[in-house]
Structures are given as structure tokens and as C-alpha cells.
Amino acid sequence: MDIIVADHLVRQFHSRKKPEGSFKLLKSVFSMKKETKNVVDRVSFTVRKGDIVGYIGPNGAGKSTTIKMLSGVLVPTSGTVHVKGLEPHKNRKQHAGNIGVVFGQRTQLWWDLPLIESFKLLGKIYDVPEDRFRRNLEMLTDILDMSSFLSTPVRQLSLGQRMRGDIAAALLHEPEILFLDEPTIGLDIMAKEKIQSFLQKINKEKEITIILTTHNMDDIEKLCHRVIFIDKGQILFDGSTEVMTAEFGGFRYLVVDAPNWDEAAWNGPPVERREDSQLFFRIEDDKQVAPMIKQLTDLIDIHNLTVQEPKIEDVIKQLYGNHQNPLLKPQHQQTL
Numbered sequence: 382m383d384i385i386v387a388d389h390l391v392r393q394f395h396s397r398k399k400p401e402g403s404f405k406l407l408k409s410v411f412s413m414k415k416e417t418k419n420v421v422d423r424v425s426f427t428v429r430k431g432d433i434v435g436y437i438g439p440n441g442a443g444k445s446t447t448i449k450m451l452s453g454v455l456v457p458t459s460g461t462v463h464v465k466g467l468e469p470h471k472n473r474k475q476h477a478g479n480i481g482v483v484f485g486q487r488t489q490l491w492w493d494l495p496l497i498e499s500f501k502l503l504g505k506i507y508d509v510p511e512d513r514f515r516r517n518l519e520m521l522t523d524i525l526d527m528s529s530f531l532s533t534p535v536r537q538l539s540l541g542q543r544m545r546g547d548i549a550a551a552l553l554h555e556p557e558i559l560f561l562d563e564p565t566i567g568l569d570i571m572a573k574e575k576i577q578s579f580l581q582k583i584n585k586e587k588e589i590t591i592i593l594t595t596h597n598m599d600d601i602e603k604l605c606h607r608v609i610f611i612d613k614g615q616i617l618f619d620g621s622t623e624v625m626t627a628e629f630g631g632f633r634y635l636v637v638d639a640p641n642w643d644e645a646a647w648n649g650p651p652v653e654r655r656e657d658s659q660l661f662f663r664i665e666d667d668k669q670v671a672p673m674i675k676q677l678t679d680l681i682d683i684h685n686l687t688v689q690e691p692k693i694e695d696v697i698k699q700l701y702g703n704h705q706n707p708l709l710k711p712q713h714q715q716t717l
């Protein structure tokens with residue numbers, strides 16, 4: 382069942398641009414040109430109940446703007462979006478009951494109140510019956526491990542604690558859909574893992590549908606079966622992580638453990654990255670492997686050598702830097 386349907390969604394923003402040239406600069410206050418930009422440009426997708434979708438793209442691509450339209454914060458300039466059959470900005474109250482939203486860069490908690498008081502206020506705002514509120518709070522406190530800081534004012538929480546608080550706040554009224562805009566931004570590895578495994582759990586056990594934007598490729602690797610890649614407001618890829626890897630991961634890595642590596646003496650293909658004493662060489666064609674091994678062993682003592690598939694992170698890097706790839710056509714130019 383499609384729980385979210387976005388159809389040719391457009392959001393424009395206006396900005397004022399100064400004319401070029403120093404003389405013109407003088408008059409610029411009066412003559413600034415109004416520019417209109419489609420920051421989300423004919424975006425269409427559907428999401429099925431229980432999916433976890435990674436909505437990714439470079440800075441300024443239009444991810445947050447899309448999430449804001451899905452959550453009803455922004456009105457689309459044209460096109461439509463339906464979430465559980467409702468148009469978010471037209472059916473605000475009912476829609477709010479169906480969704481939870483977390484913007485990692487902002488908090489919906491009351492800064493000066495103890496965390497628990499924010500939860501109580503949100504319970505009232507969302508009209509959550511007393512017993513359900515207590516049950517949900519207990520469950521969220523337990524799995525998000527919040528009992529030690531429930532009475533702490535939000536301003537005194539660490540970023541990881543605050544983020545767990547924000548996620549709990551978004552779920553107290555038992556929404557079916559969760560929109561997360563950079564939920565792991567700035568968190569350390571342990572805090573990230575806590576949130577990732579929590580999201581996995583609620584998705585699996587409660588079938589909560591999740592759309593998340595992130596620059597943390599580990600979130601995609603751990604959580605998402607599907608990725609939508611957007612750039613300059615347009616969707617350039619929408620598919621499973623397997624299809625993405627098959628289409629954009631047409632390479633492997635020759636991984637060489639060489640503690641005494643001498644970069645200056647090497648005149649073969651460049652090392653793409655290093656992890657301790659391991660060197661990663663990108664292999665586009667398996668025929669490259671044998672001559673490279675020979676060249677390497679002639680030069681240096683090798684402790685270990687493997688050929689590895691690229692990680693999702695490596696594949697996504699390809700997507701970001703590879704717009705001339707004919708497979709990356711804007712969605713509205715793709716033939717079905």
C-alpha cells in the first residue's frame with residue numbers, strides 16, 4: 382500500500398539578485414532583480430507502508446524542502462502530495478496525528494523544561510490518552526535508554542541525549558510515519574548506533590514508515606533498502622540499494638596491506654584511500670588485477686591482499702560526482 386504519494390511536486394523560492402558591476406552596485410538596493418528558483422522541481426515518488434527510504438543529495442539539493450512539504454510545514458507551489466490520503470497543508474490536524482517529524486538541526490523540545498515536562502506537554506497537544514501516554518513513554522524511555530536524564534532540562538542534555546529526546550517526542554502519539562531530517566548529525570559512533578538500531582526496531586516491530594535525509598552514509602548502509610537521490614531539486618535516481626550498487630558500483634577495490642608503503646616509488650594507478658596500512662586501489666576491470674599485483678610485489682613487501690566490493694558509501698560517492706552518467710537523467714526526462 383502506498384502511504385506517501387508525491388506527484389510533480391514543485392516548490393519555488395524567490396530571491397533578490399544584485400546586478401553585476403560596481404556602478405550598478407550603487408543602485409542595487411533599488412534595482413535588485415527578483416529571481417525565482419524551483420528548489421524542488423517536479424519530484425514524484427511513492428512510498429509503501431513499512432519502507433525506510435534514504436532521501437539523499439548534496440547541500441542545497443532540496444531535501445529539507447521536500448520533507449517540509451511532506452510534513453505540511455511548507456505549501457507546494459504546484460504538484461500534489463498525499464500522506465495517508467491527506468494533503469498535509471490542507472488537513473493539518475489529522476495529518477499531524479499520522480506523522481512524527483525530527484529536524485536534527487532544531488529541537489521541538491522546550492529548552493528550559495526538564496525533558497519529561499516537554500513530553501507531557503506534547504502528550505496534551507496531541508491528545509494522547511493518559512494510559513497510552515504512560516505506556517509509550519515507558520517503552521521509549523526503555524529502548525532509547527533515557528531514564529537517567531528524563532528530569533534534566535533540555536538545555537543541559539548532550540547532543541545524543543537531546544536527539545533521543547526529540548525522536549521520542551516525535552513518537553509519543555504513535556504516528557505511522559516518521560520524517561527524519563539528519564537524525565544523526567554531529568553524533569558520536571555510539572550515539573549514532575543507538576539511534577540506528579532504535580529506528581530498525583520500530584520499523585520492524587511497529588511497521589513505522591521512515592523517510593530520512595542524511596549525509597551520514599552509514600545511516601543508509603544500516604537502515605535503507607531504497608535510496609532517492611536528488612540534486613538541484615530533481616530526482617536523479619530512485620531505486621533499491623542493490624540496483625544502485627549494480628548500476629553505479631561497476632568497480633571493485635584491490636586492498637593491499639603494505640606497512641612499508643613508499644608512495645614516492647610508486648608509479649602505478651593512484652591509491653584512492655588509506656586505512657592504517659591498507660591501501661585501496663580502484664579496479665574498473667578485472668584484467669587490471671594481475672599486472673598490478675606484479676607491479677606491487679616487485680616494489681614492496683605485501684602482508685595481505687584482497688579484492689573487495691565497494692561499500693554503499695563508495696557507490697554513493699560515485700553518484701554525487703558523476704552527473705554526466707547517462708543513467709542519471711532527471712526524473713521528468715526518464716521514459717517509463
Ligand SMILES: Nc1ncnc2c1ncn2[C@@H]1O[C@H](COP(=O)(O)OP(=O)(O)OP(=O)(O)O)[C@@H](O)[C@H]1O
Nearest residue numbers: 394395396420438439440441442443444445446447
Ligand atoms: N525559505 C527559503 N527562502 C529562500 N530559499 C530557500 C529557503 N529555504 C531553502 N532555500 C533554498 O532552497 C535550496 C534547497 O534547500 P534545502 O534546505 O531543501 O536543501 P537540503 O538538500 O536540505 O540541503 P542540506 O543538505 O544543506 O541541508 C537551497 O538553495 C536553499 O538556500
